[in-house]
Structure formats: C-alpha cells, structure tokens
Amino acid sequence: FGFCAELSIRYLRPIPSGQTVSLEARLVENKRGRIFTTEGILTDPATKAPFATGTAKYMPIPGEKLAEMGEDFVGDPERIRTFLQNPSAGLGGLLAP
Secondary structure (H helix, E strand, O other): OEEEEEEEEEEOOOOOOOOOOEEEEEEEEEEOOOEEEEEEEEEOOOOOOEEEEEEEEEEEOOHHHHHHHHOOOOOOHHHHHHHHHOHHHOOHHHHOO
16 A cells, blocks of 8 residues: 555547446656656457546555554454455455445
8 A cells, every 4th residue: 555646647539328338557767765656558349449548656555554544444344454454365355336
C-alpha cells in the first residue's frame, strides 16, 4: 500500500455503458523504496483500443501504519484485516464482491 503523491490520467475516448474493459499496469521505477512510479492503460479487450492511460507516483506506507490505515476503509473489516496480514496475495480478495 502507498499514498498517491501524484496522479495523471489522459482520457482518450468514452467507455460505452456495459463495456468490458482490461486494465494493464506496471511498476516503472522504484526510487530507493521511497517513491514508486507506475503506469497503466485501460483498453477494450477485443480490439485493444485504449480508453485511457495514466501515470502515478506512490509513497509507501510503513508496515506499522497499515493496520491503522485499515480502520479508514469502508467495507467488511475481516476482509481488510486478512488483506493487511498478507498483502502479497494481491487485491483480488479485498475487491471481490
């Protein structure tokens, strides 16, 4: 987890209602564990045509602050606790319905 320090999104075209989309994201740079730069693209999975692109910079949250931060989330507290105990499992369990 990290605090978003900077976010830039370029919207390229509208997404029709009901449209399935794909999101691809990657870590671009790790500046000595202090700032992480990422980029992503939102596309139509059938045509690969982009809907939006973006870049972001994050400052990591120290491990001892994760539990405190989890108290601010809205949703099932048990899911959040489970995720914070094993963040390497990914966001899937946190975001699943």
